[in-house]
Each structure stands twice: as structure tokens, then as C-alpha cells.
Amino acid sequence: MAIKRIGSLEIEEQALKPNPILWKLQTFTYFILILILIAALFGLTGYGILGLNIVGNKNSNFWIEYDKFGREDALTTIRVHSDSGILAINNRYLNNIYIKQITPTPLFTEVQKDKIIYHFRALENSPLLIQILLEPIEIGNLTASFSSNTRTLAFKQFIFP
DSSP: OOEEEETTEEEEHHHHSOOHHHHHHHHHHHHHHHHHHHHHHTTTTSSSTTTEEEESOTTSSEEEEEESEEETTOOEEEEEEESSSEEEEEHHHHTTEEEEEEESOOSEEEEOSSEEEEEOOOOTTOOEEEEEEEEEOSOEEEEEEEEETTEEEEEEEEEEO
């Protein structure tokens, strides 16, 4: 290979030529990085348009706000809007999370084979907002089933490591 002299530097000819394979790999990597950043901005990794979801109808007497995506060992909040003072949560979901706080505090809790039922003080003809602060302890898809009186709403959350 020919060595080219530039001032006091000696540079091989091949080092001066761009490598098309490396250029394509670098461009592809930048493209993927930009897509990940855009997805993160829209809530793929937490808060944002893609992250917040509602199950049920906002005009009904029972609906839930939750984050579609969460992180293991990071806090997230589920907001349950109900006109009933009873909220049941399936054990399969509860086994994969750690509940830090429930607001308002339940009057009492009833444990059944496949669910836990929380009883709250609810005023007549007044909507009740139940906020559950929780920490996922398992990675992957979590399936939740929340019930209030005769109505059941189910949703899935994906938990990142």
C-alpha cells in the first residue's frame, strides 16, 4: 500500500477512503436510536401518549386509568373511577405487584380464593376515585381484572426490566 505524506504525517491511502459498510451500519444505528428516542418521548417507556390508557367508558360509572408500560421496581399509579364502594382485584395480578398505598384507605378487606375485595366508604350519587400506588415486581405482560359490583374491566400492562 502506498503511504501518502501530508505535512509531517504519513497516512496509508486506504485509511483516507470511506468504508461504505461502516457508513451504512452507522446510519442504520442512528436511525434506530432516533426511533427509540421518539418512542420514549411518546410514552413507550412510561408517561406519554402511548403510555397512558383508559379501560371502560369515561361516561360510565366504572372506568380505570393506568399506564400500559411500566418498569420493574418503579412506582406507578392506577386510578379507578367508580360509584360503588366495592373493588375486587384478581390474585394473579396482585401476585406480580406490591401495593404501596391505596387512597382512600379501605374500610376493610375481604380475601377470597381468586381475588381480594376492598370495601370503601362511598357517598350516594357521588363518584369515588380510588388511587392505587403500586410497584411491579415481575417483568413481562401482567393481566389485571378489576370488578365493581357486577361490572368487570380487564387490562394488560407490559413491565420492562
